[in-house]
Amino acid sequence: MTFSAELWERGAAKVYEEILRHPFITGLTDGTLEHSAFRYFIIQDSHYLRAYSRALTLVAARATSEDDVRLFATHAAEAIAVEQGLHSELLGSLGLESADVDAAGSRPTTTAYMSYLTAVCATGTYAEAVAAVLPCYWIYRDVGRELLKRSSPDPIYAQWISTYGSEEFDAVVESVLAVTDRLGDEVGPGERERCHRHFSTTTRYEWMFWDAAYRELDWPVG
Numbered sequence: 001m002t003f004s005a006e007l008w009e010r011g012a013a014k015v016y017e018e019i020l021r022h023p024f025i026t027g028l029t030d031g032t033l034e035h036s037a038f039r040y041f042i043i044q045d046s047h048y049l050r051a052y053s054r055a056l057t058l059v060a061a062r063a064t065s066e067d068d069v070r071l072f073a074t075h076a077a078e079a080i081a082v083e084q085g086l087h088s089e090l091l092g093s094l095g096l097e098s099a100d101v102d103a104a105g106s107r108p109t110t111t112a113y114m115s116y117l118t119a120v121c122a123t124g125t126y127a128e129a130v131a132a133v134l135p136c137y138w139i140y141r142d143v144g145r146e147l148l149k150r151s152s153p154d155p156i157y158a159q160w161i162s163t164y165g166s167e168e169f170d171a172v173v174e175s176v177l178a179v180t181d182r183l184g185d186e187v188g189p190g191e192r193e194r195c196h197r198h199f200s201t202t203t204r205y206e207w208m209f210w211d212a213a214y215r216e217l218d219w220p221v222g
Ligand SMILES: Cc1ncc(C[n+]2csc(CCO)c2C)c(N)n1
Pocket: 045, 048, 049, 052, 075, 076, 078, 079, 082, 135, 136, 137, 138, 140, 206, 209
């Protein structure tokens, strides 16, 4: 079995099914999701993408070949492009501007997910860092494909869906899966277990990110 298949089977298969069943996801395609929940999601995703792009530059710095440095450095730049392009368009459609993103700040789940990613990418090995960032790519590709089949009666949701369900994005994910499988042949048993732990933790955070948006979770105090 490839390393990526092993990671998915142990850490993501069940959570992925839960994600597809989550009312945030089903609400996107049947149009019942409240705009306020989607607004929360886009605002939090702007914060997330800012941290994620920095985390990817740490992955790039740890990479063991020039091709891999280029791959992750390119994705870091693309994450910023998504934040500044797609997001500013969506913010406009939702009646928001970038000052609203700053005013809302990063909420608990976003903060926890960003902090975990940053810590692993800053202090872990190259394989650990790749395992931590992988669910972000992989889950969005697979969820994007499912959503694309169903599409959405709401043009704002349909626009968002088309970004992650695209063929270009598919190629991006395949290249990261190829890196993961290669690293699977190089890691020792202790590092392999740490990769599993990071992969399943950030997979859970992906579910929690949608759940927090659905419930519009805020800090309980302060
Ligand atoms: C919570 C959350 N998780 C994953 C993504 C998807 N994503 C963000 S950056 C990137 C790779 C480089 O473009 C991918 C796949 C998201 N937007 N928000």
